[in-house]
Amino acid sequence: xxxxxxxxxxxxxxxxxxxxxxxxxxxxxxxxxxxxxxxxxxxxxxxxxxxxxxxxxxxxxxxxxxxxxxxxxxxxxxxxxxxxxxxxxxxxxxxxxxxxxxxxxxxxxxxxxxxxxxxxxxxxxxxxxxxxxxxxxxxxxxxxxxxxxxxxxxxxxxxxxxxxxxxxxxxxxxxxxxxxxxxxxxxxxxxxxxxxxxxxxxxxxxxxxxxxxx
Numbered sequence: 001x002x003x004x005x006x007x008x009x010x011x012x013x014x015x016x017x018x019x020x021x022x023x024x025x026x027x028x029x030x031x032x033x034x035x036x037x038x039x040x041x042x043x044x045x046x047x048x049x050x051x052x053x054x055x056x057x058x059x060x061x062x063x064x065x066x067x068x069x070x071x072x073x074x075x076x077x078x079x080x081x082x083x084x085x086x087x088x089x090x091x092x093x094x095x096x097x098x099x100x101x102x103x104x105x106x107x108x109x110x111x112x113x114x115x116x117x118x119x120x121x122x123x124x125x126x127x128x129x130x131x132x133x134x135x136x137x138x139x140x141x142x143x144x145x146x147x148x149x150x151x152x153x154x155x156x157x158x159x160x161x162x163x164x165x166x167x168x169x170x171x172x173x174x175x176x177x178x179x180x181x182x183x184x185x186x187x188x189x190x191x192x193x194x195x196x197x198x199x200x201x202x203x204x205x206x207x208x209x210x211x212x213x214x
Contacts, residue, residue, distance in 0.1 A: 009046070016041040021095070025126055031097050035059055072108050073173075079190035080113040086194075089140045091116040093133070093149065095126040095156070116140055127151075128160025137166070150193060158184045169196065 020038040023029050029037065039055045050058070083090050090113060094101045098119035105111045118136040125131035137144050144165035151157020152171045162168035162183045169185045172178075180186050187193055 012045045013042050016045065021126070024121055025124055027124065031099070031121065067107070070104060070107060072110070073190070075190040076110075079193055080110070082194050084113060086197075089115045089142065091118055091136050091140055093118045093127065093136055093151075095120040098122050127153075127156040128163065130160075130164035133161055133164035133166055148197065150187075150190075154178060154180070154184070169193070 016038045020029070020034045020041065023037075024031060024034040036052065036055055036059070039059050040050060043050050043055070043058075080090065092101070092105065092110075092114045094117070096119075098117075098121055101119065102111070102117065105114070105117070116136065116139045118132055118139065120126035120132055123132050123135050125135070127133075133147075133149060134144060137147050140147070148167040148169055149157060149161035150169040150171055151161075152173060154170045154172075158168035158170035159181060160168070162181075167185070168183065169187060170180055171190065172186050172188055175188060185196060187196060
């Protein structure tokens with residue numbers, strides 16, 4: 001079944017991903033089982049019932065296409081260079097799998113910028129759970145109140161970080177007109193982050209960001 005023209009394909013994928021990723025975090029299944037069950041649920045919702053062989057083949061094709069699309073936004077490297085030059089400790093915080101995200105960071109040449117990589121599947125807690133934010137702060141050796149978390153999801157990243165006691169910053173690249181809740185700062189580019197840290201937040205001790213993606 002072709003996905004072109006299916007307006008519901010992405011919401012269905014997100015629903016399947018949320019359901020089966022929760023099982024992974026709970027320790028009920030391993031990563032490969034999660035991928036298989038997620039794909040099976042997604043295609044079933046689209047009206048297709050696939051055997052394990054077809055699911056594996058489609059997942060392999062999806063992985064190849066996804067890896068070919070990896071790139072870095074133009075504002076990422078200058079921002080990371082500035083953070084390192086400023087002496088701030090930097091962590092990548094992700095709800096995706098460890099192997100996948102570490103491979104992505106290596107492929108994009110970003111690994112050396114991070115002092116720590118926090119993986120939801122390894123911590124057994126995903127954003128916006130305070131545990132993943134507090135675990136990251138502990139690994140960096142800073143108090144939550146001294147840390148800034150930057151992410152492109154208002155709910156999972158900025159609000160989740162704020163509720164965990166960090167400074168939550170929403171990277172609103174798409175210019176959504178959603179008013180930010182109290183205690184959340186908004187930037188539209190990582191080029192704005194140094195100015196925010198210097199002017200609005202003074203000098204914080206650490207910055208946590210999701211891995212760059214596109």
